[in-house]
Amino acid sequence: MSILEDFEKNYKFPKGYGQFPYILLKSYYAMFMQIPIHLLEGSVFLDFNEYPGAQLLDVPEATLKLEKHEQIKVLHDRLIEHTRCIYNKIEKDSGKSPLLWLVEDKNTAYCFENGVVKKSSKIPSGGTLLNQLNQPIKMSGKHYDEKKFEL
Numbered sequence: 001m002s003i004l005e006d007f008e009k010n011y012k013f014p015k016g017y018g019q020f021p022y023i024l025l026k027s028y029y030a031m032f033m034q035i036p037i038h039l040l041e042g043s044v045f046l047d048f049n050e051y052p053g054a055q056l057l058d059v060p061e062a063t064l065k066l067e068k069h070e071q072i073k074v075l076h077d078r079l080i081e082h083t084r085c086i087y088n089k090i091e092k093d094s095g096k097s098p099l100l101w102l103v104e105d106k107n108t109a110y111c112f113e114n115g116v117v118k119k120s121s122k123i124p125s126g127g128t129l130l131n132q133l134n135q136p137i138k139m140s141g142k143h144y145d146e147k148k149f150e151l
Contacts, residue, residue, distance in 0.1 A: 014137055016052040018145040021072055023054065023083055024109075025090065026099040030127035033134070034143060035086070037079065039064065039071055052132060056082055072104050080110060080117065087112045106144060 013019075016036040023035040036053030040046065041064055043057050056078060063074050072079065083102040090098045101109040101123060109123040129138040 013145050014131065017131065017137055018143070020068065020144060021079055021102065021104050023086060024101045024103055024124055024143060027130060031130060032124060032127055032143065033130045033132060035132060037082070039075065054082060054086060069105060079104070083112060
């Protein structure tokens, strides 16, 4: 086993990262920022250190009891709208149209580019993955925890 393969096998994502669903923002060439999306029952934003990224609030308790992939299916339209709001904020703040993806699972993403949303079965991988503080959290490989999400 190579050093890189050994690293990939034993790598652990920081808390909140590497789990579906998430938003992936292309920052620069081969640099991506991951924005985790936390599905929460309450209507109050929780501590960023405990729940880094975006928070989708007021998710019904019954939905949260479902398997994660079922939660994402039920909340798909809300996830798209939440991502659109984040896209619009980034566009307004930066003055540029961002390139970002809502990643629902290892085979399903929605690309937001120039105000258009397109479904894609390919999700970006590789490059340098950054957290929201622009700190590197992973170099190369998948942007999600492969050990956790074997579908």
